[in-house]
Amino acid sequence: xxxxxxxxxxxxxxxxxxxxxxxxxxxxxxxxxxxxxxxxxxxxxxxxxxxxxxxxxxxxxxxxxxxxxxxxxxxxxxxxxxx
Amino acid sequence: xxxxxxxxxxxxxxxxxxxxxxxxxxxxxxxxxxxxxxxxxxxxxxxxxxxxxxxxxxxxxxxxxxxxxxxxxxxxxxxxxxxxxxxxxxxxxxxxxxxxxxxxxxxxxxxxxxxxxxxxxxxxxxxxxxxxxxxxxxxxxxxxxxxxxxxxxxxxxxxxxxxxxxxxxxxxxxxxxxxxxxxxxxxxxxxxxxxxxxxxxxxxxxxxxxxxxxxxxxxxxxxxxxxxxxxxxxxxxxxxxxxxxxxxxxxxxxxxxxxxx
Numbered sequence: 001x002x003x004x005x006x007x008x009x010x011x012x013x014x015x016x017x018x019x020x021x022x023x024x025x026x027x028x029x030x031x032x033x034x035x036x037x038x039x040x041x042x043x044x045x046x047x048x049x050x051x052x053x054x055x056x057x058x059x060x061x062x063x064x065x066x067x068x069x070x071x072x073x074x075x076x077x078x079x080x081x082x083x
Numbered sequence: 084x085x086x087x088x089x090x091x092x093x094x095x096x097x098x099x100x101x102x103x104x105x106x107x108x109x110x111x112x113x114x115x116x117x118x119x120x121x122x123x124x125x126x127x128x129x130x131x132x133x134x135x136x137x138x139x140x141x142x143x144x145x146x147x148x149x150x151x152x153x154x155x156x157x158x159x160x161x162x163x164x165x166x167x168x169x170x171x172x173x174x175x176x177x178x179x180x181x182x183x184x185x186x187x188x189x190x191x192x193x194x195x196x197x198x199x200x201x202x203x204x205x206x207x208x209x210x211x212x213x214x215x216x217x218x219x220x221x222x223x224x225x226x227x228x229x230x231x232x233x234x235x236x237x238x239x240x241x242x243x244x245x246x247x248x249x250x251x252x253x254x255x256x257x258x259x260x261x262x263x264x265x266x267x268x269x270x271x272x273x274x275x276x277x278x279x280x281x282x283x284x285x286x287x288x289x290x291x292x293x294x295x296x297x298x299x300x301x302x303x304x305x306x307x308x309x310x311x312x313x314x315x316x317x318x319x320x321x322x323x324x325x326x327x328x329x330x331x332x333x334x335x336x337x338x339x340x341x342x343x344x
Binding site: 036055 | 094095096098099101102108109116124125129131132135136139143146149150152307308309
């Protein structure tokens with residue numbers, strides 16, 4: 001097949017061979033495809049498993065944070081023992 | 084699949100307003116705990132949560148606009164109104180500190196020696212580093228406008244160069260101001276002069292850092308082909324904010340550095 005004889009880096013869809021410097025590739029069309037997929041996922045999780053990981057970590061800190069705040073405020077409300 | 088019969092954006096349910104509110108709770112309570120018990124854990128936790136919230140919320144807005152196409156003309160109009168109203172609220176924020184400065188400096192009390200600058204205060208020479216800072220910010224206003232025109236004309240490389248230059252000028256201002264703070268012959272504890280000087284210029288410096296960060300995000304987005312020649316509102320919002328920061332500096336320079344010296 002003819003495409004086998006094309007420049008291998010064009011085949012691999014990386015930066016254009018002719019440029020000596022590393023070029024940023026336009027990944028917007030790919031992203032548009034991922035985020036417009038009809039999979040019912042909300043936007044904050046639609047990017048994949050790393051979204052879910054970051055979300056869970058944030059929510060864990062949120063819940064822990066509320067608990068820690070309540071603990072500190074209750075502790076501060078009582079007179080401190082003085083030696 | 085259901086499709087909307089209108090041009091507006093009905094957002095997906097999002098957890099970030101909740102996590103942001105909790106971050107605010109942690110930072111404020113943490114500040115009180117720090118002041119009384121000298122531990123910074125709670126406040127730091129709040130700061131981390133705030134950074135996580137900001138990153139994910141704004142990441143989602145980029146996804147909704149650039150990748151999902153939700154930022155139609157009426158939606159963009161709403162975003163414009165929003166940014167303008169936000170900047171207006173910031174104007175009022177600074178107005179308060181200018182009020183404080185003029186209150187104390189227009190009618191200096193006997194405790195200050197009945198004069199402004201107060202007795203014993205060695206002010207900074209407005210024609211040295213402060214003047215350089217003025218030139219740096221004015222130049223950055225020019226470069227950010229250059230960046231805007233480059234984006235509108237589809238000149239990718241020039242847009243990246245001028246935006247980079249704008250950010251570097253912002254960093255230069257911050258570095259110069261940090262040096263000035265270190266070398267200043269007066270501190271924040273030096274009466275009302277010190278208070279008004281450092282609180283007003285300090286909040287301004289914070290806004291320069293915020294503005295530089297916003298512009299840096301725009302640089303990353305420009306490099307990743309997010310902006311088109313007729314749709315680049317994120318950049319415009321950053322540029323408006325940057326001009327606002329520049330104007331606040333001009334008022335600070337004229338009032339505190341020049342008239343007040």
